[in-house]
Amino acid sequence: xxxxxxxxxxxxxxxxxxxxxxxxxxxxxxxxxxxxxxxxxxxxxxxxxxxxxxxxxxxxxxxxxxxxxxxxxxxxxxxxxxxxxxxxxxxxxxxxxxxxxxxxxxxxxxxxxxxxxxxxxxxxxxxxxxxxxxxxxxxxxxxxxxxxxxxxxxxxxxxxxxxxxxxxxxxxxxxxxxxxxxxxxxxxxxxxxxxxxxxxxxxxxxxxxxxxxxxxxxxxxxxxxxxxxxxxxxxxxxxxxxxxxxxxxxxxxxxxxxxxxxxxxxxxxxxxxxxxxxxxxxxxxxxxxxxxxxxxxxxxxxxxxxxxxxxxxxxxxxxxxxxxxxxxxxxxxxxxxxxxxxxxxxxxxxxxxxxxxxxxxxxxxxxxxxxxxxxxxxxxxxxxxxxxxxxxxxxxxxxxxxxxxxxxxxxxxxxxxxxxxxxxxxxxx
Numbered sequence: 463x464x465x466x467x468x469x470x471x472x473x474x475x476x477x478x479x480x481x482x483x484x485x486x487x488x489x490x491x492x493x494x495x496x497x498x499x500x501x502x503x504x505x506x507x508x509x510x511x512x513x514x515x516x517x518x519x520x521x522x523x524x525x526x527x528x529x530x531x532x533x534x535x536x537x538x539x540x541x542x543x544x545x546x547x548x549x550x551x552x553x554x555x556x557x558x559x560x561x562x563x564x565x566x567x568x569x570x571x572x573x574x575x576x577x578x579x580x581x582x583x584x585x586x587x588x589x590x591x592x593x594x595x596x597x598x599x600x601x602x603x604x605x606x607x608x609x610x611x612x613x614x615x616x617x618x619x620x621x622x623x624x625x626x627x628x629x630x631x632x633x634x635x636x637x638x639x640x641x642x643x644x645x646x647x648x649x650x651x652x653x654x655x656x657x658x659x660x661x662x663x664x665x666x667x668x669x670x671x672x673x674x675x676x677x678x679x680x681x682x683x684x685x686x687x688x689x690x691x692x693x694x695x696x697x698x699x700x701x702x703x704x705x706x707x708x709x710x711x712x713x714x715x716x717x718x719x720x721x722x723x724x725x726x727x728x729x730x731x732x733x734x735x736x737x738x739x740x741x742x743x744x745x746x747x748x749x750x751x752x753x754x755x756x757x758x759x760x761x762x763x764x765x766x767x768x769x770x771x772x773x774x775x776x777x778x779x780x781x782x783x784x785x786x787x788x789x790x791x792x793x794x795x796x797x798x799x800x801x802x803x804x805x806x807x808x809x810x811x812x813x814x815x816x817x818x819x820x821x822x823x824x825x826x827x828x829x830x831x832x833x834x835x836x837x838x839x840x841x842x843x844x845x846x847x848x849x850x851x852x853x854x855x856x857x858x859x860x861x862x863x864x865x866x867x868x869x870x871x872x873x874x875x876x877x878x879x880x881x882x883x884x885x886x887x888x889x890x891x
Contacts, residue, residue: 463647464577465492468539470564472498472507472529474514474722474792475581475616476545478627481517482652484527496529497536499567504531513820515791516620536571541579541648544568544593545616547722548582550729556585558592565593569600572609577641579612583727585671585734586664589613590637610641613663614649615670620721621790631655635666674727675745680714681724682748685755688716688891692762698891699875716891717874718759718797718847719752720786725795756800759873759891763843764808766869766887772842775809780838780863783848784816784824791818798847799828812845813838817852843869849876861886 467487469480480496487494498504506512507529510519528535536542546560561582568578578597580589589612594605603609614634619625632653636642642659650657660666688698698716705711719725728749732742764774786796798814805812813833816824824830838844844864846853853860857877864870864886870877872890879888 463487463490463492463651464541464644466495466539467492467541467543467648468495468497468536469543469545470497470536470568471545471547471560472496472503473545473547474516474620475618476543477507477512477514478516478618479543479545479581479652480527480529481521481525482627483648484525485521486651487648488526494527495535495539496527497533498529498531501531504529513791514620516618533567533571536568538573539571539576540573541577541644542568542572543579543581543614545581548584548726548730549722550726554729556730556733558584558588561588561593562596565596566600569597572597572601572603574603574608576609577612577636577644578609579614579636579645581614581616583615583670583674583723583730584667585730586667587734589663589667606637610637611663612636612641612645613666614645615666615673617673620792621787628652628654631658633658633660633666633669635660635663637663671727671731674724675731677714678719678724678728678752679744679748680712681717681719682751684714684716685719685751685891689758692891697875697879715874716755718755718786718800720795720797721792722786722794725752725786725797753797753800755891756797757804759845759871760801760804760808762889763805763845763869763871764810766871766889767843770842770867770869770887772869774805777810777842778840779805779810779812779843779845780833780841781812781814781845781847782816782838782853782860783846783850784814784819784828784830784832785848785850788849789818789851791820793819793824793827796828799830801845801847802830816848817850838863840865841868843871845871845873846876847873849874857881 469476484494510523544564546564549557551557594611598605617630632649634645634657691698728745732745735742767774767777784798785793815833815835821832824832841864869887875890
């Protein structure tokens, strides 16, 4: 068992890993350290506050994890786990900058004999062919001789307290049998669901990138079906309820596809394919559909306003929810701004409220000033964009925000139309 473990990156992925390692291995004499470049993040964690809401205060303060923004804490680590984000550029190409910076930070402090395991989502070949050489260049050590590599793709689902690190089968892979054995010992100690040992790092990388690509495509199919059924005057929710009675019908539903995984990972796979001279068709088609849903929802809202003889330019519109999914504070790659941008094309400046999103981050990332909930009153139209539990505990309060004869757009069909006022114009995907 490695006696000194460091986790680089303490976000949605890294913090649960670091906490689990500290909880289960500290008693065995293993030192676990978490490193993050954000001084603010480290200060909050030391105070017992996790802004991602994945780890509660009691667990965070009792687990024994040491955290720091000083890269010197990486020195002497025999196992380094890298969990930095892997975003895409504005041109929708893989952005490996966070990985490159992580390697530049780790390299000068990399100990001989160390194992470096990457959990970030990448296309096949990144760990061994790109990150390995980066580490070698910054450390002066020889890849495969002085240090070894491993890959264990993250499967964290933010806000999900059932499918957690401990309860999800963990894929592990390494560049050598001894390195794999080390991974087996460490991850086996924290993952109760068991491990799947992939035959190579590239296999593990490919497995991760297709997991979310598959889900992206299934949701894209439902989104396209929803657009078709809407033109037919048929409620998608009713159709899915009927189709779902078949034993092998997959339970996917239409909606906005954002976040740091599903809306991003397919571009890692397509970029790798294009480098090999193959242009993916199905994957990119799915991405186009999912990326168009914000515009489609906004355009439908405008049509509903016009049917009610409400001028879009004069309409008072509110949007509930900004985060990329319900009950999490993460706004990365949220598709709600797509709705807002399209509404702006029709002269509509919508108010946005979200009880979980951090106002400063919303302003910095999207230029959105969050409104207080009480400001969303007397609306001509309300868009329930994100199904936060707080919203759904009192549907009547949501409806009360819309004036008589107004419009309610329920993006994910979270509300029961039969229980809403008949005079309310209701629409959902």
